Amino acid sequence: MEFGPHFLLATLEGALTAAVLALTAVGLSVVFGIMRVVNVAHGEFFMLGAVIAWFVSTTVGIHPAVGFLLALVVAPVMVGFLAIVADQLVLRRLDYDPERTIVATIGLLYCIQQVTLMTFGPDARPVIPPFNQRIALPWFELGEQGFQVTWPWGFGVTTYKLAVIMFAVIILVGLWRFLARSKFGLIMRATQLDREMALAFGIPIERVYAIVFGLGAGLAALGAVLIVPIRQAHYLMGGEPLLLSFIVVIIGGLGSIPGTIMAAILIGLSDGIISVFFSPTLAKIIATLLVAFVLVYRPQGLFGRRLP
Amino acid sequence: MATLSLLTTRRVCKNFGGLDALTDVDFELPRGQVRALIGPNGAGKSTFVGTICGRIPPTSGEIVFDGQDITHLATHRRICLGIAYTFQITSVFSRLTAYENVALGVRRIHGSRWQKVHSLVMEALDRVRIADLAEQIAGDLSYGHQRLLEIAMGLGQSPELFILDEPTQGLAEGEIEGFKDLIRSLSGQTTILLIEHNMNVVMETAEFITVLNAGRILAEGTVDEMRHNQDVQAAYLGRD
Amino acid sequence: MRQNSNVVALHAGILASLLILFFITSAYHNGNLARIMVLAVFAMGYNFLFGYTGLLSLGHALFFSAGMYGLGISMHHLELSVLPAFAVALLFTAMVSAAIGFLALRTTGVAFMIVTLMFAQAGYLTILLFGKYTRGDEGFVIQQAERTLFGLDLTDPSIRYFAAFALFAASYLFIAWAVRTSFGRCLVAIRENEARARMLGYDTARHKFLALLASGVLSGVSGAGYALLFGYAGATFASVQYSILPLLWVLLGGSGTTLGPLIGTAFAFYLVDISSEFTSAYLLVVGAAIVFLTLFFPQGLAGEIRRRIAPWLP
Numbered sequence: 067m068e069f070g071p072h073f074l075l076a077t078l079e080g081a082l083t084a085a086v087l088a089l090t091a092v093g094l095s096v097v098f099g100i101m102r103v104v105n106v107a108h109g110e111f112f113m114l115g116a117v118i119a120w121f122v123s124t125t126v127g128i129h130p131a132v133g134f135l136l137a138l139v140v141a142p143v144m145v146g147f148l149a150i151v152a153d154q155l156v157l158r159r160l161d162y163d164p165e166r167t168i169v170a171t172i173g174l175l176y177c178i179q180q181v182t183l184m185t186f187g188p189d190a191r192p193v194i195p196p197f198n199q200r201i202a203l204p205w206f207e208l209g210e211q212g213f214q215v216t217w218p219w220g221f222g223v224t225t226y227k228l229a230v231i232m233f234a235v236i237i238l239v240g241l242w243r244f245l246a247r248s249k250f251g252l253i254m255r256a257t258q259l260d261r262e263m264a265l266a267f268g269i270p271i272e273r274v275y276a277i278v279f280g281l282g283a284g285l286a287a288l289g290a291v292l293i294v295p296i297r298q299a300h301y302l303m304g305g306e307p308l309l310l311s312f313i314v315v316i317i318g319g320l321g322s323i324p325g326t327i328m329a330a331i332l333i334g335l336s337d338g339i340i341s342v343f344f345s346p347t348l349a350k351i352i353a354t355l356l357v358a359f360v361l362v363y364r365p366q367g368l369f370g371r372r373l374p
Numbered sequence: 375m376a377t378l379s380l381l382t383t384r385r386v387c388k389n390f391g392g393l394d395a396l397t398d399v400d401f402e403l404p405r406g407q408v409r410a411l412i413g414p415n416g417a418g419k420s421t422f423v424g425t426i427c428g429r430i431p432p433t434s435g436e437i438v439f440d441g442q443d444i445t446h447l448a449t450h451r452r453i454c455l456g457i458a459y460t461f462q463i464t465s466v467f468s469r470l471t472a473y474e475n476v477a478l479g480v481r482r483i484h485g486s487r488w489q490k491v492h493s494l495v496m497e498a499l500d501r502v503r504i505a506d507l508a509e510q511i512a513g514d515l516s517y518g519h520q521r522l523l524e525i526a527m528g529l530g531q532s533p534e535l536f537i538l539d540e541p542t543q544g545l546a547e548g549e550i551e552g553f554k555d556l557i558r559s560l561s562g563q564t565t566i567l568l569i570e571h572n573m574n575v576v577m578e579t580a581e582f583i584t585v586l587n588a589g590r591i592l593a594e595g596t597v598d599e600m601r602h603n604q605d606v607q608a609a610y611l612g613r614d
Numbered sequence: 615m616r617q618n619s620n621v622v623a624l625h626a627g628i629l630a631s632l633l634i635l636f637f638i639t640s641a642y643h644n645g646n647l648a649r650i651m652v653l654a655v656f657a658m659g660y661n662f663l664f665g666y667t668g669l670l671s672l673g674h675a676l677f678f679s680a681g682m683y684g685l686g687i688s689m690h691h692l693e694l695s696v697l698p699a700f701a702v703a704l705l706f707t708a709m710v711s712a713a714i715g716f717l718a719l720r721t722t723g724v725a726f727m728i729v730t731l732m733f734a735q736a737g738y739l740t741i742l743l744f745g746k747y748t749r750g751d752e753g754f755v756i757q758q759a760e761r762t763l764f765g766l767d768l769t770d771p772s773i774r775y776f777a778a779f780a781l782f783a784a785s786y787l788f789i790a791w792a793v794r795t796s797f798g799r800c801l802v803a804i805r806e807n808e809a810r811a812r813m814l815g816y817d818t819a820r821h822k823f824l825a826l827l828a829s830g831v832l833s834g835v836s837g838a839g840y841a842l843l844f845g846y847a848g849a850t851f852a853s854v855q856y857s858i859l860p861l862l863w864v865l866l867g868g869s870g871t872t873l874g875p876l877i878g879t880a881f882a883f884y885l886v887d888i889s890s891e892f893t894s895a896y897l898l899v900v901g902a903a904i905v906f907l908t909l910f911f912p913q914g915l916a917g918e919i920r921r922r923i924a925p926w927l928p
Contacts, residue, residue, distance in 0.1 A: 180901065453813060477799070
């Protein structure tokens with residue numbers, strides 16, 4: 067393939083990564099923004115989403131599409147519910163202390179991973195996408211005979227990938243409107259701005275925290291369900307989305323949702339593009355160093371304002 | 375002239391986001407004097423001493439301590455030059471013992487000479503009459519004792535300039551009497567800048583008074599002069 | 615002054631009992647203890663920064679692996695003998711620690727945790743990137759023939775035990791001494807209230823930097839010692855897991871105590887060792903133990919002893 071088609075393909079792959087990453091990272095971002103909790107187990111909630119999607123789609127044996135659509139609802143809800151239980155049993159009792167919650171969520175990470183290994187097993191398992199037509203893409207070139215349309219071999223995209231990108235955009239826009247317009251969104255922002263004041267106004271902080279933690283985990287699970295037909299479910303798959311979400315949340319400005327989405331697009335695209343042209347390891351090194359330096363020299367993030 | 379005064383500030387201003395907390399404060403503190411800094415709430419007293427010890431950088435102006443320009447010096451270096459500061463809001467290390475609280479300040483000067491450190495720590499605790507509480511955890515002490523410990527932490531550093539920010543706030547009557555004795559015993563050896571609301575304490579301990587109002591120096595003079603100054607009475611004393 | 619003699623007796627007792635354990639336990643436990651002592655050095659290094667200075671790093675695997683690969687590469691590829699290789703490892707770790715200290719200490723709290731995590735991750739990925747020399751996750755073995763010091767074969771179980779003991783004892787005594795100096799006391803003051811420590815005239819930035827440097831170098835000593843005594847260097851030791859383990863050991867044993875890291879390392883080691891006899895799900899046990907301890911023993915084992923029985927515990 068020529069450089070041009072290659073580049074476009076990399077951008078499409080990057081957009082897919084960005085879409086899933088945005089969902090996962092926004093989940094981490096609301097939890098950090100509102101609860102001030104760094105949830106190290108976030109990647110495991112992602113992994114659980116993928117694993118539950120596999121269980122649902124294999125037990126419901128009518129048609130792959132039915133199983134998948136069911137998983138799209140069941141997995142986020144189950145994971146969100148599990149997160150709420152974890153919040154009530156552990157985080158709440160630690161009084162949401164920033165350092166101790168980090169350690170406790172590390173413990174949760176080990177537990178979730180091990181339980182998944184014991185039930186789901188060590189193998190990577192695929193989920194069949196509900197639809198998966200391949201669209202070959204044309205390429206336009208200015209050759210010796212003037213303008214030419216060519217069909218480079220291997221240059222194409224599946225309908226499923228396009229659907230994932232669109233679905234993620236719809237969810238994110240919906241979430242943004244929900245947070246901006248609804249009463250719960252208002253309560254969340256009030257809690258984020260001033261916890262004491264929110265308490266004084268009779269906002270049930272602990273219930274808000276539980277819902278936020280559930281919502282964050284549910285978003286990660288949703289991202290995982292979307293990606294699992296493309297990349298298989300595996301009990302160790304949570305590490306990478308955790309790291310990338312961290313990167314995105316920090317570059318976007320801790321706790322800022324629009325910033326997080328912008329950063330997800332930036333990181334997703336550049337990850338896709340850099341890893342097509344360079345080694346993916348180098349891409350990750352650059353991304354992690356970027357995060358570190360952003361935090362050192364610009365702690366409010368590239369797009370964020372100063373921390374409150 | 376300059377050699378006589380330990381601390382001089384020239385045209386010190388501090389602006390907090392558009393609000394002038396201090397305006398052109400020219401202040402001179404001779405060596406060995408006990409000076410009281412008084413003024414109504416919000417007059418800028420704590421901000422002013424904050425600029426002296428480095429907690430708050432002034433917007434403009436110059437601060438000279440012991441002949442050296444310290445305007446841009448880091449906080450810890452100023453403390454090393456011999457400025458000790460006791461916080462208005464008690465700020466002891468609440469999980470360490472009273473002894474260790476004082477020893478931290480002493481060790482910065484005398485390092486690992488344990489005998490010397492020990493005797494200076496006990497002397498400082500003794501001067502505020504809490505030597506018997508040395509091994510108590512500071513956070514377990516009563517509020518008044520924590521205030522005294524805060525003072526002992528300053529004393530332990532044998533400072534040239536001792537800045538006390540409302541030291542008698544929250545002290546019991548007997549403890550206030552003890553505090554007055556302490557200041558009298560220090561006068562002559564240590565230069566003291568005392569921010570104080572309790573006029574009784576000011577009148578009995580200070581040699582000279584500076585009145586701050588709305589970020590400016592309103593008046594300066596001896597205790598008697600201030601007692602009869604019309605402006606001061608209008609701005610401050612009159613309300614008492 | 616009675617407390618002083620208690621402390622000295624305790625330190626002597628710990629070191630003596632580690633020597634005695636060699637003669638009364640089986641070869642299997644000897645091997646375990648050697649490993650525990652080397653890893654406890656890592657935990658002690660971590661504790662110096664976390665327990666005493668109050669800085670929670672999530673990137674200490676970087677320092678451990680810097681020591682490990684510093685020694686491994688210089689022996690395996692540059693064919694240096696043990697002592698020069700160890701010196702290279704220490705120098706390299708010190709450089710890495712200084713660089714991280716310079717950058718990461720500009721941040722505090724959660725940002726510090728994430729910055730250290732990110733630098734360690736970049737280090738881990740760098741090891742993978744240069745897989746040609748580092749052999750990545752697979753790692754490489756340092757030949758038995760090269761692992762000799764003063765004519766002693768470091769692969770011999772007894773000699774290995776005493777070499778591990780020597781590393782442990784030196785680090786332990788260093789920590790026991792350092793935390794009693796005015797420098798060490800100032801670190802505690804910074805942990806408790808940094809702004810107040812600054813108002814007592816301490817250059818807290820310098821103290822934190824030196825604490826991180828010492829902590830990093832001790833972790834590197836442990837990494838280099840591990841590579842030397844167990845003959846292996848691999849990228850796994852640079853992964854996030856090895857940044858979390860020392861935190862776990864210190865929390866289990868009691869942060870801010872001299873003895874805590876050893877207790878915690880031994881406890882965690884045998885927790886895994888014993889639970890993996892019954893179940894393959896040892897990570898579940900470890901995970902549950904972490905959650906349980908953060909909930910109910912925030913001060914760790916030695917910390918609880920200090921709180922309840924012996925307030926003089928160093």
